[in-house]
Amino acid sequence: MTQKNRSLTLRDVSEASGVSEMTVSRVLRNRGDVSAATRDKVLTAAKELGYVPNKIAGALASQRVNLVAVIIPSLSNMVFPEVLGGISQVLEDTELQPVVGVTDYLPEKEEKVLYEMLSWRPSGVIIAGLEHTEASRAMLQASGIPVVEIMDTDGDPVDAMVGISHRRAGREMAAAILKAGYKKIAFLGTKMPLDHRARKRFEGFTEVLAKSGVEVVDREFYSGGSALAKGREMTEAVLERSPDVDFIYYSNDMIGAGGLLYLLEKGIDVPGQIGLAGFNGVELLQGLPRQLATMDACRREIGTKAAEIIAARVNDVEKDGQVTLAPTISFGDTLRDV
Amino acid sequence: MTQKNRSLTLRDVSEASGVSEMTVSRVLRNRGDVSAATRDKVLTAAKELGYVPNKIAGALASQRVNLVAVIIPSLSNMVFPEVLGGISQVLEDTELQPVVGVTDYLPEKEEKVLYEMLSWRPSGVIIAGLEHTEASRAMLQASGIPVVEIMDTDGDPVDAMVGISHRRAGREMAAAILKAGYKKIAFLGTKMPLDHRARKRFEGFTEVLAKSGVEVVDREFYSGGSALAKGREMTEAVLERSPDVDFIYYSNDMIGAGGLLYLLEKGIDVPGQIGLAGFNGVELLQGLPRQLATMDACRREIGTKAAEIIAARVNDVEKDGQVTLAPTISFGDTLRDV
DNA sequence: TATCGGAATGTTACCGCGATCAGTTGTGCC
DNA sequence: GGCACAACTGATCGCGGTAACATTCCGATA
Numbered sequence: 090m091t092q093k094n095r096s097l098t099l100r101d102v103s104e105a106s107g108v109s110e111m112t113v114s115r116v117l118r119n120r121g122d123v124s125a126a127t128r129d130k131v132l133t134a135a136k137e138l139g140y141v142p143n144k145i146a147g148a149l150a151s152q153r154v155n156l157v158a159v160i161i162p163s164l165s166n167m168v169f170p171e172v173l174g175g176i177s178q179v180l181e182d183t184e185l186q187p188v189v190g191v192t193d194y195l196p197e198k199e200e201k202v203l204y205e206m207l208s209w210r211p212s213g214v215i216i217a218g219l220e221h222t223e224a225s226r227a228m229l230q231a232s233g234i235p236v237v238e239i240m241d242t243d244g245d246p247v248d249a250m251v252g253i254s255h256r257r258a259g260r261e262m263a264a265a266i267l268k269a270g271y272k273k274i275a276f277l278g279t280k281m282p283l284d285h286r287a288r289k290r291f292e293g294f295t296e297v298l299a300k301s302g303v304e305v306v307d308r309e310f311y312s313g314g315s316a317l318a319k320g321r322e323m324t325e326a327v328l329e330r331s332p333d334v335d336f337i338y339y340s341n342d343m344i345g346a347g348g349l350l351y352l353l354e355k356g357i358d359v360p361g362q363i364g365l366a367g368f369n370g371v372e373l374l375q376g377l378p379r380q381l382a383t384m385d386a387c388r389r390e391i392g393t394k395a396a397e398i399i400a401a402r403v404n405d406v407e408k409d410g411q412v413t414l415a416p417t418i419s420f421g422d423t424l425r426d427v
Numbered sequence: 428m429t430q431k432n433r434s435l436t437l438r439d440v441s442e443a444s445g446v447s448e449m450t451v452s453r454v455l456r457n458r459g460d461v462s463a464a465t466r467d468k469v470l471t472a473a474k475e476l477g478y479v480p481n482k483i484a485g486a487l488a489s490q491r492v493n494l495v496a497v498i499i500p501s502l503s504n505m506v507f508p509e510v511l512g513g514i515s516q517v518l519e520d521t522e523l524q525p526v527v528g529v530t531d532y533l534p535e536k537e538e539k540v541l542y543e544m545l546s547w548r549p550s551g552v553i554i555a556g557l558e559h560t561e562a563s564r565a566m567l568q569a570s571g572i573p574v575v576e577i578m579d580t581d582g583d584p585v586d587a588m589v590g591i592s593h594r595r596a597g598r599e600m601a602a603a604i605l606k607a608g609y610k611k612i613a614f615l616g617t618k619m620p621l622d623h624r625a626r627k628r629f630e631g632f633t634e635v636l637a638k639s640g641v642e643v644v645d646r647e648f649y650s651g652g653s654a655l656a657k658g659r660e661m662t663e664a665v666l667e668r669s670p671d672v673d674f675i676y677y678s679n680d681m682i683g684a685g686g687l688l689y690l691l692e693k694g695i696d697v698p699g700q701i702g703l704a705g706f707n708g709v710e711l712l713q714g715l716p717r718q719l720a721t722m723d724a725c726r727r728e729i730g731t732k733a734a735e736i737i738a739a740r741v742n743d744v745e746k747d748g749q750v751t752l753a754p755t756i757s758f759g760d761t762l763r764d765v
Numbered sequence: 766t767a768t769c770g771g772a773a774t775g776t777t778a779c780c781g782c783g784a785t786c787a788g789t790t791g792t793g794c795c
Numbered sequence: 796g797g798c799a800c801a802a803c804t805g806a807t808c809g810c811g812g813t814a815a816c817a818t819t820c821c822g823a824t825a
Contacts, residue, residue, distance in 0.1 A: 099812065108774075109774065110775095110811090110812080111774075111776080111812095112773085112774060115774090115813095118813090120813095121773090121774095122774090123772095124774090139566065141542060141545045142812085143810095143811055145483055145811075147813070149810090149812070150811075150812040151812080164508040164511060165509070170508070173502060174503070186543070207479045209482050210482075227477055228477065233434060315711060315713040317713065317714020319714075350716055372653040373654075373655050374653075375652075375653040376653050376656035376684075376685045377655070377688070437782065446804075447804065448782080449805060449806080450803085450805075458783095459804095460802055460804090461803070462804090465803085465804085481782070482782095483780090483781080483782090484810095485781080486782090486810090487780085487809095487811065488781075489782080489810085490784095
């Protein structure tokens with residue numbers, strides 16, 4: 090246990106166990122034929138010394154790095170940890186390992202993070218969204234490794250993609266709202282020009298409304314702060330400005346929940362007087378006094394499918410690289426299902 | 428842009444720009460003297476080829492890896508992403524980079540993840556908790572790199588530690604509750620024998636109650652599912668079983684919020700008839716109809732302090748390695764402040 | 766008994782880059 | 796004009812492993 094600052098190498102184990110470095114390497118990787126006797130000797134020595142193999146050297150020599158770069162905009166969004174869960178679950182059965190990079194929704198940071206990750210020569214990349222800087226796309230293209238763009242399928246992927254159509258999600262929600270007879274519809278969302286998926290939902294949403302000659306009567310955007318509190322505040326503001334609103338579409342469940350709590354407190358009839366809907370289908374909603382209407386974004390499944398594609402491609406197995414999942418609307422208690 | 432499967436090396440850039448590999452290396456790392464002219468030549472060539480340096484080789488050659496292993500139990504807990512935020516913020520100003528590993532609260536998985544991470548020879552380790560398997564402790568010890576154990580300070584660290592005393596947090600909350608005159612106190616928490624911090628809070632909590640001759644009148648534990656919904660359910664169950672309860676202490680804010688929503692719905696007077704308190708001070712609470720009493724766990728600050736210690740030690744700057752932060756109680760609207 | 770084959774082990778040659786040291790210029794100064 | 800020195804550039808070696816090939820040793824087979 091007493092050791093210099095320099096960390097141990099195969100040579101140390103080799104000397105301690107009296108066999109060649111190569112044999113030690115074989116034992117530690119379970120590769121090739123090694124007699125049970127020497128295997129034991131080596132393992133004992135390695136354990137005794139507290140040897141931890143150096144993957145840096147191993148990766149360089151073998152030209153194989155079992156890492157999968159996962160690049161997402163945020164960890165605090167609830168959505169992405171779930172996607173990650175799906176990814177990890179699948180990769181756990183392989184020799185691959187996810188490594189996460191966070192972009193904070195900034196294209197330049199994405200570019201930086203991507204560069205950084207590619208410099209470790211991962212076996213694959215899973216990256217959120219279809220919108221990237223030109224340089225990022227070029228890097229992905231040139232990397233020569235499998236790339237899966239996730240979350241969104243409204244656009245052209247560099248390689249593979251797994252997600253839902255957010256335009257369609259917006260359209261379907263709009264259709265359901267109109268069908269339920271609501272007419273004075275407001276939209277509350279995040280002030281994030283760079284959140285392309287929220288934008289696409291909004292576009293799909295207004296598109297369908299427009300076809301029925303309906304226009305959003307009010308809208309408001311926030312940034313930062315507690316989403317629940319913001320939902321509450323914005324809802325209050327909208328009601329004040331546009332008292333005749335009969336439906337509010339929130340760009341995510343969290344602000345939707347805030348709005349719901351506010352309206353219930355005010356004694357407003359939901360969904361009679363005002364209907365509500367959010368987006369994502371987060372688990373959190375199950376604990377609310379009333380179920381918020383929402384649309385499932387298939388988060389976990391996106392993760393598993395993406396990881397499966399990477400795992401297959403790494404092993405040179407071809408696999409369908411364009412997966413569009415179908416989000417399902419859930420009416421809950423805040424949107425009349427007619 | 429047309430390239431074989433083999434990815435580019437310094438040699439490619441060197442040939443394309445007509446200088447030695449060494450010079451290319453210097454340009455790309457901004458080290459040593461290089462004339463402006465050759466610098467430009469090299470940078471142009473590198474960009475044109477789409478060259479991305481190979482950190483694997485670089486790290487091996489330089490014996491330096493600018494990664495900091497961050498090992499935490501979970502990403503879905505809300506708490507850890509915030510700690511991570513603190514870490515990232517500090518490391519962003521250095522050349523270090525965090526790499527996250529998740530243990531799911533399982534000691535064996537922690538051991539595995541730690542081994543995995545150490546095999547990449549990071550410059551430092553930030554790891555949640557003070558409880559590890561013997562093998563894990565040995566690895567940390569033997570690694571010869573700075574180690575900071577975070578979140579908790581009730582115990583002996585391998586090296587440095589940053590956190591709060593959860594025993595004390597439990598004690599303080601108990602004292603505040605008693606002082607407010609509550610007598611029939613229930614405890615609701617997670618069924619996680621491996622969540623040592625929750626356990627310590629509970630121990631501190633009961634310890635102070637015991638000193639006043641008070642015992643927890645009821646308790647319940649959950650696992651899995653939506654925390655908000657579970658808080659609701661468990662609160663209902665407790666009220667049914669022990670209708671005379673006058674205070675409920677929740678092991679986290681999320682279930683506390685569920686309980687709060689339930690009680691308000693039932694028209695129960697909070698904090699008159701029943702007082703409530705949670706733990707963590709999550710941002711979410713700000714959007715609730717009433718502020719839940721809670722105790723701030725100093726999450727972000729834990730992250731920044733830990734990262735600062737690593738950053739300092741990596742540069743051979745000594746720095747105080749035992750930081751105990753003081754969590755502050757916030758009474759909110761659900762605990763009488765007397 | 767000579768030969769062969771496979772299991773067990775060792776040897777050699779890199780992997781792509783950076784540390785180190787060794788040139789090769791150009792410049793200012795006496 | 797010669798020298799010292801800085802500015803710049805290149806050659807060599809090795810980081811700690813692994814792939815590929817070479818070797819040894821043994822029993823089985825003809």
